[in-house]
Amino acid sequence: MTNILTLERVETFISQYHILQGIDFEAKAGEVSVLLGRNGAGKTTTLRTIMGLTPASKGTIHFDGKDITKMAPYDIANSGIGYVPEDQGIFGQLTVEENMKVAIRKETDATMQKQTYILELFPDLKKFWKKQGGNLSGGQKQMLAMARAFVNDSKLLLIDEPSKGLAPIVIEKVMEAITEMKKHTSIVLVEQNFMMASKIGDTFTLIDDGRTVQSGEMQNLIEDEQLKRKYLGIG
Amino acid sequence: MELLISLTINGLATGMLIFLLAAGLTLIFGLMDVLNFAHGGLFVWGAYTGVFTYAWSNSFLVGIIVAILTGLVLGFITEKLIIKPVYGNHVQQILITLGFMLVLQEMIKVVFGPNGVPVKVPSYLAGSWQIGDLTIIKYRIFIIVVGFALFGVLYFILNRTKIGLVVRAGVMNREMTQALGINIKRVFLIVFMCGAALAALGGMLMAPYSGVVYAEMGMEYAILGFIVVVIGGMGSFQGSLLAAILVGLAGSFMAYYVPFLSVAVNMILMASVLIFRPQGLFTVAKG
Amino acid sequence: MIKQPLLLSKVNVVYAIVVGVMAVLPFVLDSRTMTILLTQFCIFAILAMSYDILLGYTGIISFGHAMFFGIGAYTTAIMLSDYGPSIGIFAVSIVVGIVLSAIISVISGALTLRLKSHFYAMFTLAISGLFLVLAEKWRTVTKGNDGFTFRAPELFRERLYFYFLVLICLVVVFILLKRIVASPFGKVLVAIRENEQRTRSLGYKTLGYKIIASVIAGAVASLAGSLYAISLRFVNTSVMTMDITLDALMMTIIGGVGTLIGPIIGAGVIEFAQHYLSGLAREYPIFERWIIFFGILYILAVIFFPRGIVGTVSLRYHEWKLKKGQKTKASVKLREKEIQR
Numbered sequence: 093m094t095n096i097l098t099l100e101r102v103e104t105f106i107s108q109y110h111i112l113q114g115i116d117f118e119a120k121a122g123e124v125s126v127l128l129g130r131n132g133a134g135k136t137t138t139l140r141t142i143m144g145l146t147p148a149s150k151g152t153i154h155f156d157g158k159d160i161t162k163m164a165p166y167d168i169a170n171s172g173i174g175y176v177p178e179d180q181g182i183f184g185q186l187t188v189e190e191n192m193k194v195a196i197r198k199e200t201d202a203t204m205q206k207q208t209y210i211l212e213l214f215p216d217l218k219k220f221w222k223k224q225g226g227n228l229s230g231g232q233k234q235m236l237a238m239a240r241a242f243v244n245d246s247k248l249l250l251i252d253e254p255s256k257g258l259a260p261i262v263i264e265k266v267m268e269a270i271t272e273m274k275k276h277t278s279i280v281l282v283e284q285n286f287m288m289a290s291k292i293g294d295t296f297t298l299i300d301d302g303r304t305v306q307s308g309e310m311q312n313l314i315e316d317e318q319l320k321r322k323y324l325g326i327g
Numbered sequence: 328m329e330l331l332i333s334l335t336i337n338g339l340a341t342g343m344l345i346f347l348l349a350a351g352l353t354l355i356f357g358l359m360d361v362l363n364f365a366h367g368g369l370f371v372w373g374a375y376t377g378v379f380t381y382a383w384s385n386s387f388l389v390g391i392i393v394a395i396l397t398g399l400v401l402g403f404i405t406e407k408l409i410i411k412p413v414y415g416n417h418v419q420q421i422l423i424t425l426g427f428m429l430v431l432q433e434m435i436k437v438v439f440g441p442n443g444v445p446v447k448v449p450s451y452l453a454g455s456w457q458i459g460d461l462t463i464i465k466y467r468i469f470i471i472v473v474g475f476a477l478f479g480v481l482y483f484i485l486n487r488t489k490i491g492l493v494v495r496a497g498v499m500n501r502e503m504t505q506a507l508g509i510n511i512k513r514v515f516l517i518v519f520m521c522g523a524a525l526a527a528l529g530g531m532l533m534a535p536y537s538g539v540v541y542a543e544m545g546m547e548y549a550i551l552g553f554i555v556v557v558i559g560g561m562g563s564f565q566g567s568l569l570a571a572i573l574v575g576l577a578g579s580f581m582a583y584y585v586p587f588l589s590v591a592v593n594m595i596l597m598a599s600v601l602i603f604r605p606q607g608l609f610t611v612a613k614g
Numbered sequence: 615m616i617k618q619p620l621l622l623s624k625v626n627v628v629y630a631i632v633v634g635v636m637a638v639l640p641f642v643l644d645s646r647t648m649t650i651l652l653t654q655f656c657i658f659a660i661l662a663m664s665y666d667i668l669l670g671y672t673g674i675i676s677f678g679h680a681m682f683f684g685i686g687a688y689t690t691a692i693m694l695s696d697y698g699p700s701i702g703i704f705a706v707s708i709v710v711g712i713v714l715s716a717i718i719s720v721i722s723g724a725l726t727l728r729l730k731s732h733f734y735a736m737f738t739l740a741i742s743g744l745f746l747v748l749a750e751k752w753r754t755v756t757k758g759n760d761g762f763t764f765r766a767p768e769l770f771r772e773r774l775y776f777y778f779l780v781l782i783c784l785v786v787v788f789i790l791l792k793r794i795v796a797s798p799f800g801k802v803l804v805a806i807r808e809n810e811q812r813t814r815s816l817g818y819k820t821l822g823y824k825i826i827a828s829v830i831a832g833a834v835a836s837l838a839g840s841l842y843a844i845s846l847r848f849v850n851t852s853v854m855t856m857d858i859t860l861d862a863l864m865m866t867i868i869g870g871v872g873t874l875i876g877p878i879i880g881a882g883v884i885e886f887a888q889h890y891l892s893g894l895a896r897e898y899p900i901f902e903r904w905i906i907f908f909g910i911l912y913i914l915a916v917i918f919f920p921r922g923i924v925g926t927v928s929l930r931y932h933e934w935k936l937k938k939g940q941k942t943k944a945s946v947k948l949r950e951k952e953i954q955r
Contacts, residue, residue: 107808107809108808143506145502145505145506164505164510165502165505165506166505166506166508166509166510166511167510169505169506169507169508170508175506175507177502177503177506181500181502181503181506183495183496183499183500183503184499185495185499186492186495186496186499190492190496193489193492194492194493194496194504194507194509195507195508197508240507241507244508362732362735409913412917413916413917417730417731417732418669418673418675418731419916419920421675421731421732421735422675422863422867422912422916423913423916423917425860425863426864426867426909426912426913426916427909427913429860429905429906429908429909429912430906430909430910430913433903433905433906433909434903434906436903437903437906441902546856550739550743553736553739554740557733557736587751590743590747590750591743591744591747591748594740594741594743594744594747595740595744597736597737597740598737598740598741598744601725601726601729601733601736601737601740602725602726602737605726605729605733
């Protein structure tokens with residue numbers, strides 16, 4: 093299988109702080125690749141760097157055969173990456189409908205079909221179509237954020253901690269949705285909840301202190317008690 | 328009663344002119360966190376170019392069109408030359424726009440001369456209506472009507488069109504808007520140019536109202552504009568209308584009843600808003 | 615901190631020579647106009663330095679700095695005209711002006727310095743606007759827009775003596791402020807400028823530091839105002855206007871923020887250029903609009919030389935030294951800082 097996303101020796105500064113000090117990362121087409129690591133390891137910054145929101149100062153990022161390292165965030169998004177930030181980035185005073193409208197680049201038949209499809213996946217969004225984004229529950233916000241990222245022809249979704257702050261039953265739903273979306277797109281997932289990560293992830297990349305420590309098949313990590321204990325504090 | 332009505336009309340007319348300045352300011356701030364101190368310069372340039380073409384062509388309408396064009400062109404230049412190099416650095420943005428304001432103001436004196444220029448109300452808007460004891464000056468009503476009409480148009484654009492939706496989304500969460508594939512810089516350029524055009528139009532409409540244009544009027548009205556933006560909540564479009572009306576009315580009533588406080592009242596309003604409700608009376612929730 | 619006695623003393627020698635030259639200049643030039651011009655320069659250098667404490671060291675933008683200048687000027691003018699033109703009264707008026715300024719700084723700082731920078735800027739604009747209105751309307755005391763003349767203390771009616779006083783004030787203020795910014799307190803201010811949240815998370819009560827910085831800046835500006843009033847023997851509302859704040863701002867930016875010496879040079883450049891440009895204006899009217907040149911220079915400085923004259927020169931100097939292979943620790947540090955920007 094080919095790589096849809098490749099990061100090579102990526103380094104990122106936020107003002108004067110050297111947050112990413114060497115990230116190597118590969119995501120294969122059609123898979124769910126999980127970024128793991130403890131708090132402050134640099135997972136969120138990695139996603140933001142891919143999106144161009146905190147641009148890399150060294151290293152390269154290739155997406156779908158193209159070098160996107162120096163591209164502006166909107167160009168990166170338009171080249172086919174959907175982004176679901178940790179705080180979901182819902183426009184609080186816009187309705188669900190308007191949130192979707194902002195996201196849809198061109199109202200073609202294809203995107204409209206995709207919107208219909210995603211609304212079937214998240215019936216709650218349809219139910220609260222005219223409700224303001226700020227008044228949705230945490231789970232609904234998560235779904236809206238994923239719907240927004242997914243509705244254009246995204247070849248890759250970056251999802252940052254979708255389980256954060258959600259009740260277990262809602263997490264189940266989110267996991268189902270991700271599994272469903274995986275049929276149409278590749279996914280990079282940042283996830284603290286190892287249970288969830290191990291269930292839906294195909295491969296893992298472990299980062300610590302802004303560097304890639306190890307990567308491989310998810311199954312290998314599940315079996316490697318020592319690695320889990322050392323870097324994730326579980327096992 | 329007559330007095331109350333005519334004070335209200337005065338206040339509304341002034342408020343509408345300030346609104347034209349503040350509308351652009353608040354959206355520019357909301358989208359890019361830019362406190363554009365050069366806004367008053369655009370206002371005064373609109374006034375002068377408009378007034379001179381009005382005098383030359385003898386057509387008020389031509390003057391208005393030229394003022395708007397001036398605003399668009401100057402807005403484009405300002406954004407590209409002055410704002411763009413300092414994106415993301417608030418301190419530098421404040422400093423540089425203030426410097427540009429000075430240059431714009433002095434350039435007025437170089438191009439149009441250092442003295443004030445008297446302006447007449449066009450004949451079809453001149454004069455007043457007499458209703459009993461009440462004298463209503465036509466031009467003031469004209470300003471109020473234009474002000475509300477422009478508010479209506481802008482409100483429609485912001486709430487019923489895709490570009491308006493994108494602008495509102497950008498004010499709430501700039502980063503996310505970009506991550507959804509929207510070139511926020513281009514949107515900002517458009518907003519900036521429109522804001523500049525509104526300010527320039529405001530200057531042109533102000534000219535016959537005050538009867539004279541002078542280079543320093545830019546700074547004076549820009550400060551009123553800022554006061555309105557602070558009171559209304561930085562980034563809130565509706566807030567800027569209400570605050571502009573509030574400031575206009577406060578100014579007109581105070582000037583009559585407590586004249587020595589009339590200049591201070593706006594400053595006091597703004598200072599108290601900053602102390603007690605720094606987010607403004609009408610807020611845009613971020614995120 | 616690693617002390618660099620050699621470098622420091624070298625710089626100090628240069629400073630001493632400059633002060634010496636400035637002290638003899640009036641004798642060499644022997645012109646009343648020049649003495650007055652030098653006096654103005656020193657006064658505005660003091661004002662600009664005080665602004666640098668806010669903008670350059672702490673990263674606070676104030677649009678109300680003229681208020682403190684005006685408070686100093688009015689306090690001195692009013693007290694001298696009410697209680698007689700003695701040196702004692704003059705000294706007391708300086709202290710009263712400083713105390714008033716400090717009180718106002720504390721109040722406005724406590725109210726709004728916790729907010730984002732532009733809110734504080736707007737607040738200072740409002741407060742200084744109120745003071746301007748007060749100066750205009752409180753006619754019994756201030757004589758309104760027209761202002762009033764008063765008698766300066768006997769000794770300082772001699773332009774030369776007054777110039778020496780102002781020069782001494784400049785040197786003392788410079789040394790004091792230099793000490794303050796080099797102290798641990800000054801380091802915290804710079805840390806606040808660089809990243810306030812970070813500084814707060816390190817356990818510093820940043821609000822307190824910012825308030826103290828604004829008190830110092832206000833006090834020094836008030837001193838400059840007191841001296842200014844004496845230099846004119848006249849005061850009116852122009853000392854409270856935005857123009858004064860803009861002057862201080864331009865001097866600081868053009869000279870170089872966060873350097874203290876920069877604002878002094880900026881004040882010199884602007885005061886002298888203004889003098890000569892308005893002289894040229896008699897022949898070429900365009901120079902009447904001299905402020906355009908400074909406006910453009912100022913804009914270019916903000917975009918291309920955010921460190922102003924002094925910062926840019928010292929950077930180039932260190933780079934040149936670096937090229938020569940003399941890798942002093944200071945220049946490497948400076949370089950690193952530049953790269954991070």
